[in-house]
Amino acid sequence: MEFRTRVDIEEAEKKISYKSKLFLIGSCFTNEIGKHFKQGKIQTELNPFGVLYNPLSTADAIELLLDRKSFTKDDLYFYNNKYLSFSHDTTFSATDPGETLGRINNAIEKASDSLYESTHIFITFGTSWVYRRREDNSLVANCHKIPAGEFTRHLLKHDEIVNRWYSITERLLKVNSDLNIVFTVSPVRHLKDGAHGNQLSKSRLIVAINDLVSSNRNIQYFPSYEIVLDELRDYRFYNRDMLHPSGIAIDYIWEKIREVYFDRNTNNIYGDVWKITESLKHELNKNDREANVKFAESMLAKIARLSKDYPFIDLFKEESYFRNILNQDTL
Numbered sequence: 001m002e003f004r005t006r007v008d009i010e011e012a013e014k015k016i017s018y019k020s021k022l023f024l025i026g027s028c029f030t031n032e033i034g035k036h037f038k039q040g041k042i043q044t045e046l047n048p049f050g051v052l053y054n055p056l057s058t059a060d061a062i063e064l065l066l067d068r069k070s071f072t073k074d075d076l077y078f079y080n081n082k083y084l085s086f087s088h089d090t091t092f093s094a095t096d097p098g099e100t101l102g103r104i105n106n107a108i109e110k111a112s113d114s115l116y117e118s119t120h121i122f123i124t125f126g127t128s129w130v131y132r133r134r135e136d137n138s139l140v141a142n143c144h145k146i147p148a149g150e151f152t153r154h155l156l157k158h159d160e161i162v163n164r165w166y167s168i169t170e171r172l173l174k175v176n177s178d179l180n181i182v183f184t185v186s187p188v189r190h191l192k193d194g195a196h197g198n199q200l201s202k203s204r205l206i207v208a209i210n211d212l213v214s215s216n217r218n219i220q221y222f223p224s225y226e227i228v229l230d231e232l233r234d235y236r237f238y239n240r241d242m243l244h245p246s247g248i249a250i251d252y253i254w255e256k257i258r259e260v261y262f263d264r265n266t267n268n269i270y271g272d273v274w275k276i277t278e279s280l281k282h283e284l285n286k287n288d289r290e291a292n293v294k295f296a297e298s299m300l301a302k303i304a305r306l307s308k309d310y311p312f313i314d315l316f317k318e319e320s321y322f323r324n325i326l327n328q329d330t331l
Helices: 028-039 055-066 097-117 158-175 191-215 224-231 247-261 264-281 289-309 316-327
Strands: 022-026 044-046 077-079 082-084 120-125 129-133 151-155 180-185 219-221
Touching: 022 028, 022 055, 022 097, 028 044, 028 120, 028 247, 028 264, 044 097, 055 097, 055 120, 055 158, 082 097, 129 191, 151 191, 158 180, 158 191, 180 191, 180 224, 191 219, 224 247, 264 289, 264 316, 289 316
Parallel strands: 022 044, 022 120, 120 180, 180 219
Antiparallel strands: 077 082, 129 151
């Protein structure tokens, strides 16, 4: 007997390999998935504007990258002794405007190149609710803990999402007609909107994405939201806040992504690379240098074999770490 509802997912036509170049943008769930790609050493550009929650801010960010926008001090806002950007999250903010601009423009320059070279783009929407500044009605990606009275808040209409993203996807595919665009909806629940408000928000995202998927075969939907709600329908798959998926849930979704987007060879390579990168978490024994040296030599041998077969995988950090263990007199 089957004791849970399984979400059927079609296998991707355009697979991800170690020669693929990925671009991930969107909500905090994007970061969780991006970490797995990165740990497996798959070329990945991850959230160059920081975490973005709503579809319009995410679309604006992609357009800024396509335009290779260079920010100036006029694009910044000074609040609570920091210069910030309403297009970015708080990780870009600094007390010095030059430092803020440096972080922003360096990220845009690097991410713009990545976007133009990408084979796959994963876009995660978190909410249909958006905030605008009362001063000029401009959209903000992040309110930066500025008093709520300075913003208005509303739920996006279906056409607002779809029309904006028709334009963005057309532009992306004009740059690269072979590009694979994957949309997903974050399974993180936004209960500050209320249970009903959260469902309204998520449903608008899902319906809008469905229209986009129907418009072009290069656009797909990956059901992260449905996997958590249907396959993992239990609070044990949430963190203590009962809003964010737990590590186990994220790992389960990640395995689904591997099933759908990796071929057998890529899965095998990923497994070997993951064992190497994960080994950096191994706790060394300060009282047993011989055991540590033996462990380091074993890992260096694995790195050498993998590097010989797949020289395009960057394992320099891992190799340096284990060589350093060999070169130390004591640990």
